[in-house]
Amino acid sequence: MDDIAIETRNLKKQYSQGVLALKDLSIKIKRGQCVGYLGPNGSGKTTTIKILTNLLKPTSGQAFINDIDVNQFPKEALRGVGSLVEVPGIYEFLTSHEMLAYFGKIRKMSSADIDRRIKEVLTLVKLSEWEHKKIGSFSTGMLRRLAIAQALLHDPEILIMDEPVIGLDPKGMKDVRDIIKKMLQEKKTIFLSSHLLNEVAETCNDVILLDKGVVVSSDSVAHLTGSTLGSKIDVTFLRPLTEEQCKTLSNLDMVEDVEPLGDQIRIIYDGKPETSSKILSKIVGLGVDVVSFTPQKVSLEDVYVSVMGDERGVR
């Protein structure tokens, strides 16, 4: 299928220590999409990415990139792929230019293209001044930027990234977001795992939620966060509501729950605009002074927590 860039079929990975990282993973990532891969620690995200980048062999099942089996024909499968997995080590004896040139030569780029693209990607990751400096002197953030530059050097059609913003300051994180958005505009396919749900929500079209090696949810971000389950309205009053007033609100049919938050209350409802309007009318009918009435969309964090459960935790 031409529109599927990345696919796994019944992927299973059991490590030598007996740990079953992936049970029966089957996912499909369409071309031109940015898909976030979410899950708690130990859920199998990095394992999946490592199998897709030929760093691990699956116990059973298959992984495909552009319909090519990655583990059978890795050279062909990874041709148009840029990847960044975990926190890779560095070749401290090389300069940035030399390291990037190595990867450029492996990917059969011409010398002219290598020189040009090195300047472009180093500018993109804000490391232009460090082109001819030894990597051994770089800070953690700089190493991360360099690793991202390596992934982008050959202008890949598919980008696979595992926690791309680890070690980056907020500015760096924004830069990575901008890079991803730019790539999306160029119709590239991006598959990234992250614990930073805000980052994923801002950049990704779809998310796949993974837990204990199994997909627990897979949907578009818009659909997940715009779902009727758990939408909220934060209402601020001039004076706090009385208990009776709170009880009256809770008992309304269209209200699922009311959470007091100091001088605010949070009303959980079905998320429909008409319901929101009715609730507003009811509140006004109570004769209370409303300072603000703000319907909140459900965040990805909320979806994550509701799917995974509170004990999983999230950053």
Next chain:
Amino acid sequence: MDMTTTKISIMIALAMVLLLSIPLSTVTNAQGPGGLPDVKVKNMTFSNDNPDENDLITITALVWNNGSKNLTGLTVTFSYDGTNITTVKNISVAANSTTTVPITWKAIKWTHTMAAVVGTEKAVFPKSVMSKTLKVNANPIGDPWTILGALVAVVITIVIAVAFPAILSSMKKKKMK
């Protein structure tokens, strides 16, 4: 003297000559000190004075009979560093003359003391010995082509290792089709 006496004298003389001409197992026609024959190895030569290991060389002993009697039934024993090589038997040397006694020896490496001594089957005459030093060159160990062949084998292994994964991949692709 009458004819009969003359005939008897001649017959006795002839008998004595015949008796003296029969070779005996031990020559006891002693002349020289201690009653041993005055015979010795006057010289020893080698067909190659600096052979290589395993070369076949001829060692020739020149046996000199300094006595006035012909000697027969002699032996010449050849050795190197005290180890016997061979004993040549039934050597005869006329009085006051020499004879050569050659043997063939497969040269053993390094420097040796070669010796030849005259004797009989029962004993040697120690003072007849001649010793000479012979230096044999050791054969070079191995040939460079064997080593080059081994290095080439390593290179071929590396070349096959480079090509093999591609061949395997090609076979997999054909199988899939």
Next chain:
Amino acid sequence: MLSLGEDIKEDIVHTLINVRYELRKHFRRKRILIAVVLALIIPILFYIIPKVRNVSFASTSVAFMANSLGFINILIIISAAMFAGDAVSGEFETRTALLSLSTPQRRSSIFIGKYIASLLAVFAIIAFYFAICGVEVLGVYGLGGMPEATGKSFLLCLLYGTAAVSMTFFYSSVLKGVMSSTLLSFFTFLMILPIVSALLQVANVEPWFIVTYSAGLMTNVFVQEPAFSGGGGHNMGPSAFTQSTPNFTVGVEVMAAYAIIMFIIAMAIAVRKDVE
């Protein structure tokens, strides 16, 4: 998908790229410098010390060369451990494998590239050592003084060096840490195998299959008469094993076998290793 010919050509190109970068690593990390200094100091000492002590050099150039090359064994082992010890284990220990192994090149190209680079580095050190010894021989014994067996000895050193590199690559592929693979390689060649070899000889078993025993050929090819000449050269009976030098052809075959078999096993392990 590429044709078979194009695929092999690409693998060759990838291998050569990896050779180049691995050699760059050896140069930049000053390892070659350390090995060169060792290769320089040892033979120079064999020249300087007799001069300083006013002692005459060996009576023949053969003896001089054999003495000077007495330490080539150790130099080869040190070089192999330095250049090959971290070849595979280093990539996994420092996690640079996360970058290099996720590229569109075969793992075998990376492995073979590193192997060839290690061989070239070890060969360069051996050649340098021989060059220094050669200059000394020419200086002491004149232009015609170079022993005939020098070429054979040099080739044997290259072969032994290949065996040492292959063995070190095996340890580097099997073990997780750089330190353990480097040290184990070092101790295998300097202690374990020589001890096993000596024990076998005590038990009247010729250790023909031990590569360090075959390494004796590197200097044995300089044929010299023993000091106690005049009593030697006897053929020993087959029941009394007194030979302490390896048979030439068997020795060469053993070194080649170690080089090839260990290389193949090391590669088979390395290309299948998971980056956990």
